[in-house]
Amino acid sequence: MLNVVRSKWICLGISIAIILVGIVFYFVNGGFNLDIDFTGGTTLTIDMQGKSFTTDDVSALIKDTLGFSASNVQTSEGSIIISISTPKTINNNVALSTDDRTKLFNAIKDKYKLTDEALTDFDSIDATVGQELKKSAILSCIFALILMLVYISIRFEFLSGIAAVLSLAHNVLILMSVYAIFQLNINTTFIAAILTIVGYSINDTIVTFDRIREITHKVRKTLFKDIVNRGVNETVVRSINTSITTLLTIVILYFVGVASIKEFALPIIIGIVVGTYSSIFIASPIWQMLKKEKAVATK
Numbered sequence: 001m002l003n004v005v006r007s008k009w010i011c012l013g014i015s016i017a018i019i020l021v022g023i024v025f026y027f028v029n030g031g032f033n034l035d036i037d038f039t040g041g042t043t044l045t046i047d048m049q050g051k052s053f054t055t056d057d058v059s060a061l062i063k064d065t066l067g068f069s070a071s072n073v074q075t076s077e078g079s080i081i082i083s084i085s086t087p088k089t090i091n092n093n094v095a096l097s098t099d100d101r102t103k104l105f106n107a108i109k110d111k112y113k114l115t116d117e118a119l120t121d122f123d124s125i126d127a128t129v130g131q132e133l134k135k136s137a138i139l140s141c142i143f144a145l146i147l148m149l150v151y152i153s154i155r156f157e158f159l160s161g162i163a164a165v166l167s168l169a170h171n172v173l174i175l176m177s178v179y180a181i182f183q184l185n186i187n188t189t190f191i192a193a194i195l196t197i198v199g200y201s202i203n204d205t206i207v208t209f210d211r212i213r214e215i216t217h218k219v220r221k222t223l224f225k226d227i228v229n230r231g232v233n234e235t236v237v238r239s240i241n242t243s244i245t246t247l248l249t250i251v252i253l254y255f256v257g258v259a260s261i262k263e264f265a266l267p268i269i270i271g272i273v274v275g276t277y278s279s280i281f282i283a284s285p286i287w288q289m290l291k292k293e294k295a296v297a298t299k
Contacts, residue, residue: 002233071083140195
């Protein structure tokens with residue numbers, strides 16, 4: 001039988017350690033690896049028309065041609081997708097100028113013997129627009145957490161709402177820490193994944209809280225920590241089975257999907273694992289701590 005209340009400090013310690021490591025890497029690396037969705041810049045999609053190439057070679061060619069490196073170069077079904085944020089010392093608008101875009105495409109076209117039709121798409125995002133997207137993303141996450149707090153407080157009690165929101169914030173912080181440590185690319189797809197994870201994680205937490213409430217109504221003069229342990233143990237198998245079933249599907253999508261699918265699937269995979277962990281070992285023990293160990297349930 002799991003004793004999540006007794007092991008709460010170990011679990012919280014592990015989470016805090018990961019978050020602290022993420023904070024250290026955040027400052028060491030100068031922040032997150034933000035895509036042009038947030039920083040502004042230009043995206044070019046070039047059909048390589050069956051020619052053999054590597055992303056390293058393309059990246060080197062971009063630096064030789066423009067004098068600075070691309071933010072990201074990835075492949076997708078025989079095409080390369082190049083994301084570039086122009087240094088502000090060169091262009092305050094951070095998007096590539098028409099001349100630079102033409103020069104870059106011509107350099108790639110000449111090296112790999114492509115036709116003019118190889119440039120299938122390009123998109124530019126102004127730095128101001130990128131900042132607005134960043135602000136909207138942060139506000140969306142905060143707004144979602146506030147609504148969760150209101151809903152759970154009404155359905156259960158205010159302390160359980162606080163515990164659930166802290167658990168959700170824990171999930172987001174762990175995910176952000178992983179992205180800071182490994183310098184993974186953060187774009188608007190990542191924000192969509194975070195909101196998805198928040199919605200998925202709260203489901204497991206509510207199921208556990210609901211079982212704790214049911215037990216509370218059935219027993220008398222029982223320490224709340226014992227009720228929490230019992231509630232978690234009665235729902236843990238359900239939580240793990242649900243998560244494994246979902247993970248199988250997302251993992252398959254990650255390995256067989258195109259680049260855009262992978263960008264969405266990876267944070268979902270991390271979020272499901274962290275969310276399952278937090279719903280078992282973080283959310284309920286935090287609720288118990290907020291209610292104090294002396295609290296008892298009465299009929």
